[in-house]
Amino acid sequence: MSDKESSTIQVACPCCGATLTVDPSLPAVLDHKLPAKPQVAAKMEDVPKIVKEEASRRDEKYQQLVEAEKNKGKVLDRKFQELLKKAKEEPLKKPLKDIDLD
Incomplete structure (x- = not known):
C-alpha cells in the first residue's frame, strides 16, 4: 500500500x-x-469596530466607483478619437457585391 x-x-x-x-x-x-469554516460569530465588544471597518470599506469602494465614472467619459472620448483617426487613415473600399463575383 x-x-x-x-x-x-x-x-x-x-x-x-x-x-x-x-x-x-x-x-x-x-x-x-473541505476546509474548516472560520468562526463567524464575533464578540459584542468587537461589533462597533467591525461595523466601522465595513463602513470605511464601503466608502472606499464608493469613491473608487465615483472616480471610475468620472473617468469613463474621458476614456470613451479617447477611444472614439483613436477610432476616428484610424477610420480617416484607412481608405474607403467599395463593398464587394455578389454580382461582382461572377
Whole structure:
C-alpha cells in the first residue's frame, strides 16, 4: 500500500481551499477534504469596530466607483478619437457585391 500512498499528491484548491488527493497515474481526484469554516460569530465588544471597518470599506469602494465614472467619459472620448483617426487613415473600399463575383 505504501506505493499507492506515495504516488498520490495532495493539492490545495485555489478557489475553495479544499485539500484534494490526486493520483497522477489516473486523471482523477481520489479524495477531498473541505476546509474548516472560520468562526463567524464575533464578540459584542468587537461589533462597533467591525461595523466601522465595513463602513470605511464601503466608502472606499464608493469613491473608487465615483472616480471610475468620472473617468469613463474621458476614456470613451479617447477611444472614439483613436477610432476616428484610424477610420480617416484607412481608405474607403467599395463593398464587394455578389454580382461582382461572377
